[in-house]
Amino acid sequence: MRVRAAIAVAIAAGIVTLHISGGSAATLRNTTVVTTDNVKLSDLFADLDPGQDRVLGPAPAPGGSIHVGGRQLIAIADQYGVDWLDQSPSALATITRSGRVLDKDFFIDLIRKSVPDVGSGPVSVDLVDFHPLIVAPDDRNPVIMTDIDWDQKSGRFSATIYRTHPIGDVTQDSFLLIGTVHASQTTLVFSHPLAAGAVISPQDVRIGESSTEYTSGRIFTDETEVDGMTLLHDVTAGEPVLDRDLHRTILMHKGDPILIVFIVPGIRLTATGKALEDGGAGQYVRALNLSSNMVVTGRVAGPSQIEIETGSAAVPSDPNMLRRLATSSRANTRANLSLR
Structure with missing residues (x-):
């Protein structure tokens, strides 16, 4: 539009001059892609005479286009002495400014660089009402992010984006970038869907990434920590493994006869x-050695066996200790039942 206006003003002011061309006739370029800030005569016509090229006006914004109709093209050719023999009022030339698209990936990377609190791990970003921005392809620093506001607990994020090189359009030179940003961390996730009541094995979980929005319960990083535990509800593949979703499957019950292995x-x-x-x-768990009447602590290796590791100390049993263990066991049973 600026090119058209400049041409119209020149014609109205009577400053159109004619130049006799001594070379071959020029041909119209129906479509042209420019990479600079200006439109030149050679962007409209090919085969100009040496030294005939001129700057006509500013180019459109990156990614934008202008259309020059036949009558305007004839006026431009007359003004600059272009020998355009096949001129026609129905001719049309389109000039497009090349551009680079700044997509979601670009802004996710910008958020990572501008918000150091997200850490070095993966980041989950969901941008609301996002529209790609087109900038000059050679612009190394096309935008600036300011007024950053990130609530780590909820993940809500907002920032103002400014073009480093404004194009004069207030609707595109700056805008509000909003969405949610969650820093992720390495944790166990379920490998496939499982139903409530399923007993977990190492094949049911894998190491994956989980957003901090899900970590209201303890997370796990080792499959041996959840081996043999039971699911309290259905889960889907990729869902983080949290302690609130599990309970320990009881293999050994208080009072059971067992084998103690040293x-x-x-x-x-x-x-x-x-x-x-x-x-x-x-x-x-703790168990009573019937031969020595000592209380030992060992790891449950099966329904009726515990293993005592090197360095584990035994303590003498007494009625008070056994009474405390019985009270503690009843309290733990009531807590487990309330969770269900």
Whole structure:
């Protein structure tokens, strides 16, 4: 439009001059892509005489186009002495400014660089009412992000984006970037959907990324931590594994007769005992060694066996200790039932 206005003013002022061309006739360029801030005569016509090229006016904004109709083209050719023999009022030339699209990936990277609190891990970004921005392809720093506001708990994010090189359009030179931003962390996620009541095995989980919006419960990073635990509700693939969604599957019950296995390098000793606590797979429980009347602590290795590791100390049993263990066991049972 600026090119058209400049041409119209020149014609109205009577400053159109004619130049006799001594070369071959020029031809119209129906479509032209420009990379600079200005439109030149050679962007409209090919085969100009040496030294005949001129700047006509400003180019459109990056990614934009202007259309020059036949009558305007004839006026331009007359003004600058272009020998355009096949001129016609129905001719049309389109000039497009090349541009680079700043998409969501660009702004996600910009957010990472501008908000150091998101950390070095993956970031989950959801932009609301986002529209790509087109800038000059050679602009290395096309925008500036200011007024950054990020609520880490809710993930709500907003910032103002300014063009480094304004184009004169207030609707495009700056805009508000809004959405949610969640820093992710490495955690166990479910490999596939599972139904409530399923007992988890290492094949049911894998290491993945989870957004902080889901970490209201404890997360896990090792599959052995959840091996043998039971799901409280249905889960989907990729969902983070949280302690609030699980409960320990009881393999050993208080009062059960058990086998106590003592493990030392090169030696395996066994003794009969009685479980003093309920326990799940891999969980540490206390038991009474019936041979020595000592209380030992071991890891549940099966429904009726615990393993005592090197360095684990035994303590003498007494009625008060056994009474405290019984009280603690009843309290834990009531807590587990309330969770269900």
